[in-house]
Amino acid sequence: MKETINQSKLLTPKTLFLSLIILSFFFLIFLSQQSRKSMQKPISGNPTPTSNLDLKIRPGYNSYDTYIHHQLKKTTNPKLRKIWTTRDWDRKIQVFQQFFNNLKQENLLSNSSKALCVGARVGQEVEALKRVGVNDSIGLDLVPYPPNVIKGDFHHQPFNDTTFDFEFSNVFDHALYPDRFVGEIERTLKPGGICVLHVAVSRRSDKYSANDLYSIEPLKKLFNGSEMVRSRKVDGFGLDTEVVFRKKEI
Numbered sequence: 001m002k003e004t005i006n007q008s009k010l011l012t013p014k015t016l017f018l019s020l021i022i023l024s025f026f027f028l029i030f031l032s033q034q035s036r037k038s039m040q041k042p043i044s045g046n047p048t049p050t051s052n053l054d055l056k057i058r059p060g061y062n063s064y065d066t067y068i069h070h071q072l073k074k075t076t077n078p079k080l081r082k083i084w085t086t087r088d089w090d091r092k093i094q095v096f097q098q099f100f101n102n103l104k105q106e107n108l109l110s111n112s113s114k115a116l117c118v119g120a121r122v123g124q125e126v127e128a129l130k131r132v133g134v135n136d137s138i139g140l141d142l143v144p145y146p147p148n149v150i151k152g153d154f155h156h157q158p159f160n161d162t163t164f165d166f167e168f169s170n171v172f173d174h175a176l177y178p179d180r181f182v183g184e185i186e187r188t189l190k191p192g193g194i195c196v197l198h199v200a201v202s203r204r205s206d207k208y209s210a211n212d213l214y215s216i217e218p219l220k221k222l223f224n225g226s227e228m229v230r231s232r233k234v235d236g237f238g239l240d241t242e243v244v245f246r247k248k249e250i
């Protein structure tokens with residue numbers, strides 16, 4: 001009886017009101033965390049940025065929009081675009097041509113390959129592929145540069161499954177969701193198709209990178225539908241390692 005009286009004293013309108021306010025406060029915090037998480041995901045039901053020992057996602061991207069905005073800042077700079085498409089145009093194409101000729105000699109690329117360059121900006125690598133005879137080549141970037149580069153997000157490639165024989169990319173470090181980046185390459189490659197990545201392992205990439213890679217081990221794990229063909233040191237515009245994967249046949 002005594003206890004019942006005490007409990008009813010505790011549940012005065014004032015305490016009820018205070019409890020409601022405290023509960024609402026925690027509920028609002030919960031809601032704001034949920035909406036932040038969902039804003040960071042480019043596609044529902046898919047990965048959250050995950051770091052591990054040898055692959056670190058850079059902090060500071062509070063939403064997917066922030067990430068895209070940051071990536072576009074350099075790519076849309078008119079002065080830089082002028083330089084990339086005039087003074088730097090041929091010089092870079094020639095270096096890419098050497099890489100692709102080597103891959104042709106190793107039978108990892110042929111003139112009949114249908115090829116995609118992921119994160120191709122103004123498409124010097126696409127032009128290089130065409131110059132070495134791989135005519136059915138196209139690039140993908142957030143900003144289009146017709147006719148060689150079409151608009152699209154590499155976290156959600158605008159191509160059907162098993163479209164390409166060959167994919168090249170030197171922008172792995174720009175992926176906010178490395179598992180989605182690799183998943184999309186594996187999805188759009190044909191069985192037996194080849195992916196060549198140029199990455200920075202022993203040096204840090206630029207301020208527009210979204211992740212840092214410290215060894216090729218995370219790549220081997222991410223390419224879980226492929227086998228690694230080889231890796232070697234290269235000198236490719238600040239990137240030091242070439243890694244080649246072949247998508248499994250089944």
Ligand SMILES: C[S@@+](CC[C@H](N)C(=O)[O-])C[C@H]1O[C@@H](n2cnc3c(N)ncnc32)[C@H](O)[C@@H]1O
Pocket residue numbers: 071072075118119120121122123124125140141142143152153154155170171174175237
């Ligand atoms: C370092 S540049 C590389 C350009 C080009 N591959 C080259 O070597 O000249 C990185 C490129 O990745 C593109 N990029 C960044 N995030 C992207 C995304 N989510 N989807 C598609 N392209 C993206 C940028 O717009 C930029 O053109």
